[in-house]
Amino acid sequence: MGAGRISIVSNDSLALLNALTIGCRFAAIRRQFPLKSNIPETPILEYQSVQYRLIPKIGAMLVFRWVGVDLSNMWVDKLRQFQNGDTKALNEMHSIISAVKPFASWDILDSVKEIRHLMGGLGYSKYSRLGSMMNDLGSIKLLI
Numbered sequence: 001m002g003a004g005r006i007s008i009v010s011n012d013s014l015a016l017l018n019a020l021t022i023g024c025r026f027a028a029i030r031r032q033f034p035l036k037s038n039i040p041e042t043p044i045l046e047y048q049s050v051q052y053r054l055i056p057k058i059g060a061m062l063v064f065r066w067v068g069v070d071l072s073n074m075w076v077d078k079l080r081q082f083q084n085g086d087t088k089a090l091n092e093m094h095s096i097i098s099a100v101k102p103f104a105s106w107d108i109l110d111s112v113k114e115i116r117h118l119m120g121g122l123g124y125s126k127y128s129r130l131g132s133m134m135n136d137l138g139s140i141k142l143l144i
Helices: 002-029 048-083 087-118 120-124 130-143
Strands: none
Touching: 002 048, 002 087, 002 130, 048 087, 087 120, 087 130, 120 130
16 A cells, blocks of 8 residues: 555656646747737746746655655665564554655645646647646545
């Protein structure tokens, strides 16, 4: 059960990386509202409101990715201790994983929703792949 929860944190962080790549590329290419009539429209990535929505998600993705890797390494170490007869180590690990998995998975799902909303109509298009990504992330929450 613990290894499954760890893999969910790791895999969900990769899904968030994919969604952020899609959202950041969209924001860099999509132009809107020229500041003056004689200059081209501004990419929406340059607006503070868009940066405020995307940049914290990049940081969260990095944290969740590192947490997934660290939990995997800790799991291997604690499993060795358990095989040597130390059950306290496994109980501690189980409580850490049980706390991290729901927080990470729900935050990642909310982040993908936010990126989808940021993209407007294209975020709801099948071409963006964000809808199927959200379905996959949402169904995993029900399994474990």
